Amino acid sequence: MTVPTAPVEEEEAKPKKGWPPTETGLGIIAVILGIIMTILPFLPSFVKAIGLTFVLVWGADSVRKTSRYGLGTGVPSIGVLAVGYGVIGAIAGMGIANVGGDFTIGGVEVLNVGVLGGVALAALIGYISGIFSNSEKFISMKIPGLERGMTELGVAGTLAFLLESSMVAGTLKLSAVLEDVFFSGAIAFMFILSALAMFHPFNACLGPDEDRGRTLLVSFEISGLICIILGIVSIALRGSQSLGLADAVGLILYGIVVWVVFYAKFVRRAFEGAYEVVGTGLIKTVK
Amino acid sequence: MPLEVLFGLLLLIAFLAFVACFFEDAESDTGSQSNPNSQVQLAAQVGYVHRFFNKAISGEPLSNCMYSTTACTVAWVLLRQFEPMFPAGEQWKAAILAIPLGVLAGEILHLIFATTAHLGRTAGQSRFQQPLYLDVFYGHLIPIITHGFMTTFCITCIAYLQANLGTLSGIPELNHPFPLPLLGFIWGITVGSIGSSTGDIHYGTEREFQDRPFGEGKRVVYHGMITRYADCGIRTQKDIVGFCIKYGCPLTGMTFGMIILFENWRTVLGMLGGGYLTTNLTVNSAAGAAAAAIGIAIGLIIGIALIFGNLYLVRWARKRYGPFVGE
Amino acid sequence: MDPIAALLILVCVIVGGLLASLGVHMIPVGGAPAAMGTATGIATGTVQLMFGAALTGLFTASTVATFFETPSPLALVLVALSGAVGAMLMLSFTMLFANMLYVFGAGVVPVSGRVEVDPITKEPQTPYKTPQTDGHGVPNVSYISGWIGAFLGGFGGALMYFVLKNYAFPASLFAELGAADAEMVSAAAAGIAAAGIFVANAILSAYNIGGTIEGFHDPKFKRLPKALISCAVVSALCGLCIIIATWGLSGGGGV
Numbered sequence: 001m002t003v004p005t006a007p008v009e010e011e012e013a014k015p016k017k018g019w020p021p022t023e024t025g026l027g028i029i030a031v032i033l034g035i036i037m038t039i040l041p042f043l044p045s046f047v048k049a050i051g052l053t054f055v056l057v058w059g060a061d062s063v064r065k066t067s068r069y070g071l072g073t074g075v076p077s078i079g080v081l082a083v084g085y086g087v088i089g090a091i092a093g094m095g096i097a098n099v100g101g102d103f104t105i106g107g108v109e110v111l112n113v114g115v116l117g118g119v120a121l122a123a124l125i126g127y128i129s130g131i132f133s134n135s136e137k138f139i140s141m142k143i144p145g146l147e148r149g150m151t152e153l154g155v156a157g158t159l160a161f162l163l164e165s166s167m168v169a170g171t172l173k174l175s176a177v178l179e180d181v182f183f184s185g186a187i188a189f190m191f192i193l194s195a196l197a198m199f200h201p202f203n204a205c206l207g208p209d210e211d212r213g214r215t216l217l218v219s220f221e222i223s224g225l226i227c228i229i230l231g232i233v234s235i236a237l238r239g240s241q242s243l244g245l246a247d248a249v250g251l252i253l254y255g256i257v258v259w260v261v262f263y264a265k266f267v268r269r270a271f272e273g274a275y276e277v278v279g280t281g282l283i284k285t286v287k
Numbered sequence: 288m289p290l291e292v293l294f295g296l297l298l299l300i301a302f303l304a305f306v307a308c309f310f311e312d313a314e315s316d317t318g319s320q321s322n323p324n325s326q327v328q329l330a331a332q333v334g335y336v337h338r339f340f341n342k343a344i345s346g347e348p349l350s351n352c353m354y355s356t357t358a359c360t361v362a363w364v365l366l367r368q369f370e371p372m373f374p375a376g377e378q379w380k381a382a383i384l385a386i387p388l389g390v391l392a393g394e395i396l397h398l399i400f401a402t403t404a405h406l407g408r409t410a411g412q413s414r415f416q417q418p419l420y421l422d423v424f425y426g427h428l429i430p431i432i433t434h435g436f437m438t439t440f441c442i443t444c445i446a447y448l449q450a451n452l453g454t455l456s457g458i459p460e461l462n463h464p465f466p467l468p469l470l471g472f473i474w475g476i477t478v479g480s481i482g483s484s485t486g487d488i489h490y491g492t493e494r495e496f497q498d499r500p501f502g503e504g505k506r507v508v509y510h511g512m513i514t515r516y517a518d519c520g521i522r523t524q525k526d527i528v529g530f531c532i533k534y535g536c537p538l539t540g541m542t543f544g545m546i547i548l549f550e551n552w553r554t555v556l557g558m559l560g561g562g563y564l565t566t567n568l569t570v571n572s573a574a575g576a577a578a579a580a581i582g583i584a585i586g587l588i589i590g591i592a593l594i595f596g597n598l599y600l601v602r603w604a605r606k607r608y609g610p611f612v613g614e
Numbered sequence: 615m616d617p618i619a620a621l622l623i624l625v626c627v628i629v630g631g632l633l634a635s636l637g638v639h640m641i642p643v644g645g646a647p648a649a650m651g652t653a654t655g656i657a658t659g660t661v662q663l664m665f666g667a668a669l670t671g672l673f674t675a676s677t678v679a680t681f682f683e684t685p686s687p688l689a690l691v692l693v694a695l696s697g698a699v700g701a702m703l704m705l706s707f708t709m710l711f712a713n714m715l716y717v718f719g720a721g722v723v724p725v726s727g728r729v730e731v732d733p734i735t736k737e738p739q740t741p742y743k744t745p746q747t748d749g750h751g752v753p754n755v756s757y758i759s760g761w762i763g764a765f766l767g768g769f770g771g772a773l774m775y776f777v778l779k780n781y782a783f784p785a786s787l788f789a790e791l792g793a794a795d796a797e798m799v800s801a802a803a804a805g806i807a808a809a810g811i812f813v814a815n816a817i818l819s820a821y822n823i824g825g826t827i828e829g830f831h832d833p834k835f836k837r838l839p840k841a842l843i844s845c846a847v848v849s850a851l852c853g854l855c856i857i858i859a860t861w862g863l864s865g866g867g868g869v
Contacts (some may be wrong), residue, residue: 074825076345077661077817084814085852087806092855095862118855125851129818132844139822139840174863178783179791182802185466189360191806192352192472196345196400203345204404206328207411214410218403225396229357232392236364266403273410274419283521286334286416322649322657348662464676464801473669477704480666483658485712491649491657492720492750502721504651504743504750534719542711546704550674554696563681575681579692582678586699590761593706597713597757598735601724604717610741 020213023061027152030058034159035116038166041109045167045234045247046227046254052163053223053258059156059198060219064212066149067202075206078153079199081129083191085122086157093118093162094174102173109171119158126154157194164190164226167251168234186233193229197222214273217266224259227251290564293456297551300445304547307441309540311351311478312486314434316494316528316535318342318401318427320350321483323491328408329511331417337515338420340427340524341408344400347487348479352472353400354393354435355442359471362389362443366467379455382447390440394432397439401431427524434528442478445547446470458564481543489535494527503611549589557582619781623860624853630774630808631815631849635841637767638664638819639834641705642756645826647748654726654749654756654828656712660820663705664767665813671701671768672775672808676801685780690773697772698765705764709752716751724751728828734758749828759829771812779804782860811852815845 021029037043037051059082067075093115101114130147133139143149165187166172169180181187201218205211231252235245271277314320319327320342327339344350365385370378402424409419446467453461463470496505497514517526558564561577643663644655656663675697682689716722723742727749731738735754743749752760783803788796822841827834 074346074659076349076659077820079345080349080661080813081817084810084817087810088814088852088855091803091807091859092862095859098862098865117858121851121855121858125848125855128851129814129844129848132847133818133821137840138844139818141821174859175788178799178803178863179788179795182806183466183791183795183799184360184363185468185470185472185802186360187802187806188466188468188472189356191810192349192356192475196349196353199345200400200403201407204343204400205407205411206343207408209413210407210411215407218407221399221403225399229360229392229396232361232364236367263399263403267406270406270410271419273413274406275413275416276418278418278420280420280422281418283336283338283515284416286336322646325646326650346659346662348658348666460680463673464680464797465673465805466798466802469802469805470673473673476662477666477670480658480663481704481708484656484663484708485715487649487657488651488712488715489719492651492716492722496650504720504722504747506744506746507647507652508746510650510652535715538711538715538719542707546670546707549703549707550670550700554674554677576688576692579678579681579696582674583692583695583699586696586703590699590702590706593703593710594758594761597710597752598754600710600713600717601737601751601754604723605737605742608721608723608742611744614745 030054038162041166041172045251049227055159056197056223057219060201062152063199064202069143075199075203079195082153082157083195085154086161089118089122089158090161098174112172122154122158123151126150160194214269220262224255227255301548303441303445305540305544308543309536310437311482312536312539316531318431321347322487330513331412331415333511342401343404347483348476351479352475354439355471355475358390358393358439358443359468361392363467393439394436397435398432442474486535486539489531553582553585620857626777627853628849630770631845633766633770634815635819635845637763640763641760642829651750652747661816664816667701667704667764668771670704671697674700675772693776694769694773698769701768702765722750724753726753756829774808
């Protein structure tokens with residue numbers, strides 16, 4: 001069975017609506033959606049979840065782009081790096097917002113641009129660590145596009161944390177987020193699952209016949225899972241700052257729908273992509 | 288009175304730690320994960336079509352962290368809902384329902400990630416003529432989540448006990464300052480890294496290359512050519528886990544059990560020795576500093592004893608096995 | 615906010631990051647080949663092992679930190695040492711039991727593939743090594759290197775935790791929650807932030823050594839200064855972010 005060479009295929013194989021978009025296109029969509037959802041904390045959670053989904057998919061795409069050139073020490077490391085920078089950038093951003101850039105009307109936070117300062121800081125840290133990692137005089141990984149990759153991952157990690165925190169706490173005020181998200185320990189859940197949403201797709205689909213469209217479907221379905229669990233968490237916290245029970249239930253429903261749709265798509269495409277699907281069989285040795 | 292309960296709880300935590308890491312290694316053998324899985328991946332690429340379950344969910348630390356953090360988060364939510372239903376002093380009864388349900392949620396996530404990993408990796412190797420065997424795929428899912436359930440259940444119980452150690456033993460200040468999901472995070476990563484470091488050796492060096500001679504490291508030229516035939520028929524993970532559970536898993540369990548035992552025990556022993564526990568836990572006193580110092584001293588003594596242990600083990604192996612014989 | 619506190623946070627975060635980097639360079643990691651007895655070291659990923667050890671240390675350090683309400687140099691040293699000992703114990707047990715598996719489960723002698731003679735115990739290595747492999751097990755020099763490396767890494771992690779808990783996210787900032795809950799928020803915030811900075815430093819150092827290293831006797835150890843500089847800069851930036859967060863949390867008073 002002949003398999004077409006991967007790089008040419010993925011640019012041409014677009015089933016419908018120009019999917020998947022190019023790497024830069026996906027980045028632009030994710031950043032725009034992510035920033036809009038972040039700076040408007042009063043939106044219902046399932047709307048913010050759309051931004052979260054695209055940010056996580058973009059992060060997974062970025063991990064894929066960087067790891068394809070042989071990261072050596074493993075794909076999971078760079079995903080954890082993204083959320084490591086993300087949590088620091090998110091806390092810093094919320095700190096900036098606490099001082100200025102935060103506008104409330106009637107007790108409900110309607111606009112919060114201060115957190116973008118944290119996003120910028122995380123991008124800076126990512127860029128600088130990318131320079132150190134690639135530069136000949138230092139770590140010299142010599143991976144093309146590592147600076148851009150680490151910058152993107154810093155931004156994606158920070159936006160992911162900000163969106164998840166605002167979904168659970170209903171607001172991006174630092175004190176409220178610390179009391180809701182950190183006190184419950186949901187931050188630990190967000191940390192590890194955002195990391196997994198970014199690196200699991202490429203790690204799970206690793207192989208010479210890896211297909212970008214199929215790989216990104218995994219990231220969509222993981223974001224659905226995150227939304228389900230975060231919805232359950234916000235049910236427990238509804239007594240404090242979140243917007244009420246309907247908000248949390250909406251988030252859980254969004255999560256379930258996204259997960260079912262994309263998981264089914266992925267399984268179908270994986271079955272199609274495998275060499276053959278058999279009920280059972282013996283093995284052979286291919287010389 | 289509370290001291291007996293306290294030390295009893297510490298023993299219980301150490302026992303749960305033993306069981307947790309035991310099953311963690313068993314689970315990483317049931318669904319081939321982490322380092323030996325690189326051989327399973329390589330096997331197809333060198334032409335050895337196999338019937339192994341290629342579960343590539345990153346390394347074990349991060350995946351175990353995910354299961355236990357999810358389990359602890361959902362358990363935390365359920366505890367918050369159930370605890371008000373019980374009178375104060377009996378709120379631990381809420382945990383009886385909350386913890387298993389939380390662990391179930393974590394394991395459902397485990398199942399989903401395992402399926403996407405196996406499907407993704409098999410689809411990514413289609414050019415090597417590696418088929419997707421549906422009986423391998425479906426037949427291993429339940430064993431994976433049952434072994435994982437035991438691991439995650441024990442870790443969640445450990446986290447719960449540590450977060451509520453004070454409440455359960457009557458000295459409220461002994462509750463660990465970290466929230467439940469963060470404790471699950473910590474122990475998930477630790478259990479995973481221990482299981483990955485110790486148990487995987489038995490799977491990778493011994494069982495995966497069963498047809499190579501015992502008593503040598505597996506040479507680079509052997510890589511990828513794993514043993515694919517079992518005692519009768521073709522090998523799957525179910526044949527592997529039964530072997531590794533006899534040596535690799537108990538040893539892995541003992542590692543984590545001893546780590547937890549000594550961590551908790553030396554802290555509490557330090558508190559007792561420094562007089563911190565008995566003087567009503569006044570912070571900032573010399574008793575606190577003495578408690579910390581005694582704990583550190585005990586830890587250093589144990590650490591140095593372990594160095595000598597390793598010295599002795601290596602010397603024994605060198606004398607007993609002798610230099611390498613053969614080519 | 616207090617400029618002394620800000621400086622202390624910055625310095626301790628940088629020191630913590632440097633110790634994390636040094637620790638990563640010293641623990642013996644063999645990666646995937648070690649699980650097959652093809653390479654010396656522990657059979658897991660560098661970052662994940664260091665992270666696991668440091669988190670174990672952090673667990674004990676956070677308990678010890680509750681013994682002291684007001685920070686003092688003695689408290690800082692004791693908390694950091696508790697973290698160091700915790701991490702060291704975790705790695706020591708892991709390495710010892712891994713050796714037991716190598717010796718009894720696979721039948722190999724723990725030897726190094728990088729040196730002819732063990733630098734510490736002067737035992738010859740090559741006669742006991744399987745040909746066409748790069749060593750196997752955790753020989754004595756790697757064991758001691760890992761002992762020290764975990765000690766340093768745990769020290770750095772616990773140091774960062776202590777400073778972040780008492781100066782960056784002190785419980786007094788959350789006083790409206792009640793004493794116990796404020797403690798918990800403070801501890802959780804400090805714990806996650808310390809873990810995030812620690813893991814970032816560990817990952818950059820892991821890139822430096824290319825994923826596997828045998829310990830301080832490995833030639834790759836000479837690449838240490840490059841990682842130290844990179845980690846110092848990245849840690850400084852992360853420390854700056856934490857200072858900004860604290861400044862914002864306390865209402866943005868004059869610095």
